[in-house]
Structures are given as structure tokens and as C-alpha cells.
Amino acid sequence: MSVEWKEVSLGEVCKFQGGSQPPKSTFVYESKEEYIRLIQIRDYKSDKHIVYIPKEKAKRFCTKEDVMIGRYGPPVFQILRGIEGSYNVALMKAVPNEKVLTKDYLFYFLGSPKIQKYIIGLSERAAGQSGLNKATIEPYPILLPPIKEQKRIVAMLDEAFAGIDAAIANTQKNLSNARELFESYLNNVFSQRGEGGSVVTLSDLTSDITDGDHSPPPKSQSGIPFITISNVDKTTNKIDFSHTFFVTDSYYHSLKSKRKPKLGDVLYTVTGSYGIPVLVSEEREFCFQRHIGLLRPKEGVDSSWLYYLLMSPLVFRQASEGATGTAQKTVGLKVLREIKVLEMTPQEQKEVVAVLDDLSVDTQYLQSIYQQKLTALNELKQSLLQKAFSGELTATDAAAKAEAVA
Numbered sequence: 001m002s003v004e005w006k007e008v009s010l011g012e013v014c015k016f017q018g019g020s021q022p023p024k025s026t027f028v029y030e031s032k033e034e035y036i037r038l039i040q041i042r043d044y045k046s047d048k049h050i051v052y053i054p055k056e057k058a059k060r061f062c063t064k065e066d067v068m069i070g071r072y073g074p075p076v077f078q079i080l081r082g083i084e085g086s087y088n089v090a091l092m093k094a095v096p097n098e099k100v101l102t103k104d105y106l107f108y109f110l111g112s113p114k115i116q117k118y119i120i121g122l123s124e125r126a127a128g129q130s131g132l133n134k135a136t137i138e139p140y141p142i143l144l145p146p147i148k149e150q151k152r153i154v155a156m157l158d159e160a161f162a163g164i165d166a167a168i169a170n171t172q173k174n175l176s177n178a179r180e181l182f183e184s185y186l187n188n189v190f191s192q193r194g195e196g197g198s199v200v201t202l203s204d205l206t207s208d209i210t211d212g213d214h215s216p217p218p219k220s221q222s223g224i225p226f227i228t229i230s231n232v233d234k235t236t237n238k239i240d241f242s243h244t245f246f247v248t249d250s251y252y253h254s255l256k257s258k259r260k261p262k263l264g265d266v267l268y269t270v271t272g273s274y275g276i277p278v279l280v281s282e283e284r285e286f287c288f289q290r291h292i293g294l295l296r297p298k299e300g301v302d303s304s305w306l307y308y309l310l311m312s313p314l315v316f317r318q319a320s321e322g323a324t325g326t327a328q329k330t331v332g333l334k335v336l337r338e339i340k341v342l343e344m345t346p347q348e349q350k351e352v353v354a355v356l357d358d359l360s361v362d363t364q365y366l367q368s369i370y371q372q373k374l375t376a377l378n379e380l381k382q383s384l385l386q387k388a389f390s391g392e393l394t395a396t397d398a399a400a401k402a403e404a405v406a
Contacts, residue, residue, distance in 0.1 A: 005145045005391055011138030014106065015095040016069075018134070019087040020059035027051050037085030041070045044080045058086035060093065067094040067107045071132040076123040079111045092132070101142075105150040108157055112385035115140055143389060153388050160384055168377050175370040182363040186312040189352055190341065202315075203337040205306065208258040208296040211270065211333060212288040217247045224252040227288040229269050234276045235367070237311070239267075241286075252287055260287060261294060264303040268293040268310055270331040275319050277310035279303060293336055305349035308356050315339055 028035060028051075035052040039062065042049065062068060063084050069092045070078030080091075087093065096106045109115065122136060145153070203209060217226055226245040233240050252260070261267065267278040271291035288294070297306045309315060322335030344352065387393040 004149070005143050007141050007143050009138060010140050010142050011134075013097050013101045013142070013144065016134045016137060017060060017093045017095060018071075019089045019091045019093075021089045022053045022057040022059075026053050026057050028053075037083070039068075039083050039085045039087040039091060041072070041078065041080075041090050043083055044070075044078070053086065061086050062093050065103055067096075067103055067110065068092070069094060069110065069132065069137075073123065075120065076132055077110075077116060077119040079107060081107060092134075100144060100147070102147060102150050102154065104154040108154065108385060109142060109389055112389050113382045114386070114389070143391060145391070153393060156393060157384060157388060161381065164377050164381055168374060171370050171373045171377065175367060175374070178363050178366040178370065182359060183313055185356070185359060186308065187314065189356070190309055190312040190314050192342070198343045199340050200343045201337060202295065202339045202341065204343075205298060205301050205341075206295045207298050209293065209333055209337050210258050211293045212290040213255060213259060214290045217245075217287075218251050220246045220248045222246050223248050225286040227286055227292065229271065229273055229289070229291050232267075232269055232273075232276055232278060232292070234273060236364070237276060237278055239278055239286075244286075247287065252285065255287060258296065259294065260285075262296075264297065266295045266297070266303060266307045266310060268295060268336070270333075270336065272328045274323060274329060274331045275316045277307050279307040291330075293331075293333065295336075300346055302346065302349040302353055304353045304357070305344070308353065309341060314341065 022038065027038070029049075031037075031052055034055055036055050036058050038051045038053045038058075040051065064082050066081060068080040068083075068087065070076070070080060070090065071092050072090050094106055094110065096103060118140065119132060119136065123132065144150075219226070223246040225241055226247045227239055228245070231240050231244055232238075261280045263280055263283050265280040267280065267288065269276040269291065270293045295306065295310070297303050318339045319331045319335065320329075322339075323329040323331050384393065
């Protein structure tokens with residue numbers, strides 16, 4: 001690091017301007033003359049819910065080049081840019097003194113590992129108060145090289161990140177393709193008529209379709225695991241028992257048998273992140289919240305076949321059509337019981353399961369490989385940022401990283 005680098009606080013070289021929150025009564029959802037876009041954190045992920053407000057109600061403004069900070073989370077401290085308009089209170093604009101600090105250098109710096117870890121750590125320790133304010137960020141130190149060096153560092157990061165981002169996009173596409181291939185096969189296999197060929201409902205295939213206890217359970221420090229939707233891993237369709245609530249043995253044993261999962265049952269999330277099936281593949285005592293459904297297959301219905309059936313686009317489409325609610329969609333038990341599917345003989349079920357088991361293993365292997373690559377690429381970005389803002393990044397280093405992922 002050159003002696004020309006100076007350590008200053010962010011507050012010395014940058015101003016932070018909070019947004020304003022106009023009343024919802026002024027919101028419109030189509031662009032109009034004399035209206036301006038109101039920018040919210042969610043807008044940086046999707047343009048499905050754009051809001052406009054009268055220009056006279058707008059207090060704070062930003063351009064596409066401005067550096068914006070997400071004040072609330074999770075995750076707290078998102079570093080954003082690329083939208084023009086008036087921003088709300090969930091966002092804060094970072095305005096550098098451009099005589100000593102460029103916007104691009106600031107943008108990369110705020111996304112670097114050390115300051116991210118610092119801010120996120122503070123928000124986690126601030127019991128329930130996860131918002132970010134000026135007092136939190138202004139004292140943080142920044143190593144500041146001359147403007148010419150800042151521009152050189154930004155150019156190196158731009159080049160390296162272009163290669164990394166291209167590799168990330170390609171890996172994400174491959175990951176999506178692997179999932180789509182499996183879903184396509186699910187769709188085909190459960191849309192074809194078997195020997196029986198008759199249409200039945202899920203109720204016809206099960207002895208019970210129920211959900212968890214509707215009363216709040218008595219929580220305990222230990223005992224029987226109590227599963228919520230947050231314990232259902234939608235990437236693996238398995239239950240994560242490492243972080244669960246517990247209930248007393250007496251509460252568990254007081255539940256009706258149809259609300260106590262057993263080997264061969266299939267769980268199915270019905271609220272919020274609905275439509276995720278989980279096959280109960282081991283003898284283990286646990287219970288679950290009412291946002292999860294339980295389907296117990298009848299004799300002659302293969303549990304794994306029912307699990308794959310519930311994973312199919314055919315079932316998910318009908319569940320979505322019947323889901324109610326606005327903030328959180330819910331698939332009622334009545335809707336679940338009446339979902340229509342094509343009947344298969346026990347032999348056909350076994351044949352389908354054999355093929356899907358093999359395809360599932362291959363798909364999960366590919367997903368694991370692609371996910372590991374995504375993790376490595378994101379870690380590479382963080383490594384480059386770490387070097388850049390400690391004065392250790394060289395042009396050779398950045399070029400080598402970019403070439404490695406090309």
C-alpha cells in the first residue's frame with residue numbers, strides 16, 4: 001500500500017441522506033404526468049410492483065449512478081444502484097465528496113467484506129432494532145488512495161467482476177436447467193394415463209389429510225421436536241432438525257395419531273412457502289405447526305410415489321389456483337383433498353419411483369456442483385474486494401481471477 005493512501009472516517013468524506021415516506025393514500029400504480037417513481041428496496045429485485053407519487057410529495061431524489069443503502073433487512077446493508085426517482089425511508093443515499101472519493105469506489109467499498117461484517121454484526125446485536133442509521137456508519141474507517149488510483153482499482157474490479165458475473169449467470173442457468181429437466185419429467189409422468197386411467201382425488205389416495213395442532217403448543221427447553229415451515233429445506237425437500245422448537249412429551253402424546261407423523265407419511269407445506277413435500281423416511285417422534293399438512297397414503301399407495309406426485313407441477317398448479325389470502329397464501333385442507341390426479345396401479349407406481357429416484361439423485365448431484373461453484377464465485381468476489389481496499393490488489397491479480405472463470 002502506497003504512503004499516499006490515507007485513513008479517514010466515512011463521515012469525513014461522505015454524507016448519508018435518509019429517505020422520506022409519503023402517505024400511502026398518494027400512491028398510484030401507473031406512470032402519470034406530474035408523478036415520480038417512489039423507490040423501495042424491493043424494486044431492486046423486481047419491477048412488478050412499481051409505485052408512483054405526486055412530485056410535490058417527493059422529498060429525496062436519486063439517479064441511477066447514486067449509491068443507495070438498504071437500511072432494513074434481512075439482509076441489512078444492501079448496497080444498491082441503478083434506479084432513478086424519489087426514495088423512501090428504507091433507503092439511504094451515500095453522497096461522497098467527489099474531490100476525494102468517487103461514487104464507483106464508494107460503491108465497491110461499501111460492498112466489501114469488512115464493512116459488511118461490521119454493519120451486519122451491529123444489527124444482529126441490536127435486539128430487534130435492525131435498522132441502519134448515519135451514526136452507525138459515519139465513524140467507520142476507509143483507506144483512501146488518490147482519485148487516479150481509485151479509478152484504476154475500479155477499472156480492475158469492473159473487468160474482473162464482468163468475468164465473474166458472466167460465470168455466475170451461466171452457472172445459475174445450468175442450475176435452473178437441471179431443476180427444469182426434473183420438473184419436466186414430473187409433469188410428463190403424472191399427466192399420462194396409466195392402465196387404470198381414471199381421475200381420482202388426493203383424498204381417494206390417502207387415509208388422512210390433516211394439518212398440525214391449531215393451538216399454540218407449550219414450548220419446552222427439550223423434549224419432542226416441533227417443526228415449523230422454517231425447518232423445511234425447499235432445496236432438498238427435507239427437514240432440518242438442527243434448529244427446532246421443542247414441546248413436552250405429554251403434549252406430544254396428547255395429539256391424535258393422525259397429527260403425529262410416522263414412517264411413510266408425506267408432509268406438505270400449506271401456508272406462505274406452500275407446495276413443498278417432505279417424505280417421512282425414518283422412525284422419529286416429532287410434531288408440526290398447522291402451516292404444514294400431513295398426507296397418510298392408503299394401503300396400495302406407494303409413499304415415494306405420493307411424494308413425487310405432490311412435487312409435480314400438476315399438483316402445484318391446482319394448489320395455487322385454490323390458495324387463498326393476500327399477504328400469505330394458504331392452501332386449505334379442502335383444496336388439498338380435492339386436487340385431481342391420474343390413478344396408477346401399484347406396479348406403475350413402483351416403476352415411476354425407480355426412474356424418479358435415479359433422476360433425483362442425478363439432479364441433486366448437479367445442483368450440488370452448481371451451488372458449490374456459485375459459492376466459490378461469490379467468495380472470489382469478496383476476496384478481490386478485500387484486497388482492493390487494503391491496497392493489495394494488482395492488475396495481474398485481477399486479470400488472473402477474471403481469466404480463471406472465463
